[in-house]
Amino acid sequence: MKKWSVGVFASIDAGLGVQLEVARDLGIHTVQLHTPAKTSRTPDNAKAFLRKLEEYGITVTCVFLGFEGESYETIAITAETVGLVPHETRETRLQESFEIADFAKLLGVDAIGSHIGFVPHKDDVKKYSEIVETIQKLCDHLAANGQRLHLETGQEKAEDLLTFLKDVQRDNIFINFDPANLILYGMGNPIESLKKVGSYVRSVHCKDAKPTNGTPGVDWGTEVPFGTGDVDAELFLATLKEVGFDGPITIEREIPQEPQRQKDEIGQALHLIYSIEDKLFA
Secondary structure (H helix, E strand, O other): OOOOOEEEEEEOOOOOOEOHHHHHHOOOOEEEEEOOOHHHOOHHHHHHHHHHHHHHOOEEEEEEOOOOOOOOOOHHHHHHHOOOOOHHHHHHHHHHHHHHHHHHHHOOOOEEEEOOOOOOOOOOHHHHHHHHHHHHHHHHHHHHOOOEEEEEOOOOOHHHHHHHHHHHOOOOEEEEEOHHHHHHOOOOOHHHHHHHHHHHEEEEEEOEEEOOOOOEOOEOOEEEOOOOOOOOHHHHHHHHHHOOOOOOEEEOOOOOOOHHHHHHHHHHHHHHHHHHHHHHOO
16 A cells, blocks of 8 residues: 555635645645635636646645535534535535536546535434435536545534435445544544544545534534644554555645644644654555
């Protein structure tokens, strides 16, 4: 097994991800891409962006869905506003998901990542079946484009996520594993969760967090630089190797309001990952 391709979460527009120049300066060659704004999703912009990617020697491994009106202010507001679960915006966002996927296809990207939102409990048969049907439609559109869907972890426990994946009954639905989200949302131990869902993991976020001092699942935990929280960076990467993961791993540090600190902490994470890899693959 060779070493992983280590990347960073990036953006075409102003957004959560860093600009490509930061990736270039850090010597990074893969990125996951935050959803480009609707005005940016044109064939001409795709060509221009591809030229920049080629110039910088960078490949996009996944394009993440994101929608206007989403808010992560609190866990409760996240449940009300994020992804494809909220009923009021679902159909509009599904159609926009198709458009984002089509733009990703212009970039030659075969993976679409998403927080689809808090999946209703299976006991709520109507709401659960509706979101299963919605994700089936998304998977079918992606399949026609030769693309996969990578669901991001965090908003469900590992066991519930596995059940949902099986109920969708599509062979192009997988997982983008974010260990910090499980801590932030109070949804379980990231290492044990990774062992449970490992066979579905096709992409990974290197992000870290500390649990809330309040009520898990109600109050947010705190995101911290990779390697300084409760994820246990060395054990996390060792477990990725143990479950046979060989895809890209992507550093995510969501502090766009502090760009220099963001760049510095991404650089620190990069060096930490490389040092752990050297041990694991010696």
